Amino acid sequence: MSVSLTERHYGEYTAGRSGKMKLSTKGRYGLRALIDLAQYSGDGPVSITSISVRQDLSERYLEQLMSLLKKAGLVRSIRGAGGGYVLAKDTKEISVGDVLRALEGSLEPVDCPGLDPEGGCKAADSCVTKYVWKRINESITRTVDEISLDQLVEESRKKCASDADRTKCKN
Amino acid sequence: MSVSLTERHYGEYTAGRSGKMKLSTKGRYGLRALIDLAQYSGDGPVSITSISVRQDLSERYLEQLMSLLKKAGLVRSIRGAGGGYVLAKDTKEISVGDVLRALEGSLEPVDCPGLDPEGGCKAADSCVTKYVWKRINESITRTVDEISLDQLVEESRKKCASDADRTKCKN
């Protein structure tokens, strides 16, 4: 009989029964983590451990998400004891779109080769659906780019201020 | 040595290297098929075989997509020789949103239990990201619901009318 010692962070396979057009846990967890980071930074860098405890996320997994955010230039890291992460820009300068693209890659609903010139889509010029994917893409982009991290942090502050039980404040 | 007799419709695993937030082939193929159906109906029902030839899609797979469209009440079927499919409504009454939801299921980027009342999201009331997913959902919904099949058929007609080589007209 084998016993697993490490408790599994009970997984969300793209939030229960999935359809498509879903954000993965990367985008969902990552945005929560970044809001948390924004809230708790100010007195020095914020460690992955502290975020993972507050937000109830796997420490190891979060590590990977932070790496993506770093690569995208949204956060900076400070190594060694007492280290952690800080935002690389002001919260007003970071949009939800920046965060999600860093974590999920392109948010375009279809990687249509007809959308960029060098692609080799056979039906490129007679392609009608391309127009649809473009419209969807524009509307998603517009939406996520007009929400700033700043707004979310503010919103969270309001909600959690009135909340006696801080552990419930998980974004 | 074994030889495969059935040629595989060389697959698109969600359009090459995927990210997330992607439409599956169901949505992409299905919309093309429905545009085709709209264009070629008028003189009786349109068969799956004819659509699959014109649009270069797997006949068997398309069958499954049509079944979904039927279940959603977008098309009606006529069985037996000379049968096929016809639109169940006018093209003006069918939106891209109707089609995509029939094929892909919900288009919401996150199945957030906090979004419907009876869900059991622990962080429900302090959940800030929920607001983001709601905004994205609204913008996608608005966009896909304001494009009608009618518009796409018209667009396709314009493009293909000036196209000598009909085989290129694949939507």
Next chain:
DNA sequence: AGAAATCCCAGTAAATTACTAGGAAATATG
């Protein structure tokens, strides 16, 4: 020196996608 962090890479079970396959049932036509 030692603890606390980030960093980096590898592995894996579960889920999903994008099909293929087989055959039953219905219907028009010769």
Next chain:
DNA sequence: CATATTTCCTAGTAATTTACTGGGATTTCT
């Protein structure tokens, strides 16, 4: 009435992706 054509239904499967876990090197503060 036989036959071809067509929808209908269910099952199977290889490739791919997701959502993690794990080990260990490296950096830095104390």
